[in-house]
Amino acid sequence: MTQLRQRMRADMQVRNLALNTQLSYLQQVSLFARHFGKPPDLLGREDVRTYQIYLTNEKKLTPGSIHIAIAALRFLYKVTLKRDWVPEEALPLPKKPQKLPIILSPGEVQHFLNCVFNVKHHAILTTCYAAGLRISEAVHLKAADIDSQRMVVRVEQGKGRKDRYVMLSPKLLEILRNYWKMRKPKEWLFPGDRAGRPITRDAVGQACTKAHERSRLSKPVTPHSLRHAFAVHLLEAGADVRTIQLLLGHRSLATTAHYLRIATNKVCATSSPFELLPRPAPSPLPPAKPEYF
Known part of the structure; x- marks a missing residue:
């Protein structure tokens, strides 16, 4: 070196x-x-x-x-x-194209998760959606991070070296408890193949790809798209942007505000001006031709 x-x-x-x-x-x-x-x-x-x-x-x-x-x-x-x-x-930075992520509906998320057959992969992908975690945060969870008394999940040293808490869904808690009873993880909540190491992001990505193929969904699905779905579904359910920012661990509120461009209850709440145009009068029907036979 x-x-x-x-x-x-x-x-x-x-x-x-x-x-x-x-x-x-x-x-x-x-x-x-x-x-x-x-x-x-x-x-x-x-x-x-x-x-x-x-x-x-x-x-x-x-x-x-x-x-x-x-x-x-x-x-x-x-x-x-x-x-x-x-x-x-x-070294000027090139301008990035502003692309909106494709969002899964709640029904599509449920259908996708039903296609994850491995119990560990199902638990971690469900956690990505239910808690809105980045894949790097999900793979580094420990059993002690699941606080069932306060119903929160502790995310230790997420992006930007910041700790935060996110909600613990009762449904997710039940899934994690069933998973823990079957696999009995020790140090890491989702251990990998190598002793003493958590599951890798690649392994979760491969499991996600296989489940996506089984689901036959036309929309792309990745662990991060589950996080996007978490944010948009919360916004559509009425959560404010500041709360979602804290849950996602975004440093800037502007980053979270991008989801406002995707949420259907924000985008589609206003009627199109086309609906205000007067409806055209129905055209008179042509006279029927006489029948000679």
């Missing part, structure tokens, strides 16, 4: 960045250095610009993937290398 890599890792650790963020940033900087065949500290502003054009035009990465690469390079040059040029000017 080079000294520069060690220093960047230390800078991220000091700032308490999530482990996945650290690994992602180091990988992105490594790809940047390998592209030019030089250490990053020998590369400058024009090299950074050339690399971004390469990611856009040749690699044809999505704006989201480019955002990750740019965030890593910004951290490297602004924090670790302390360059005097402004990384935000040399």
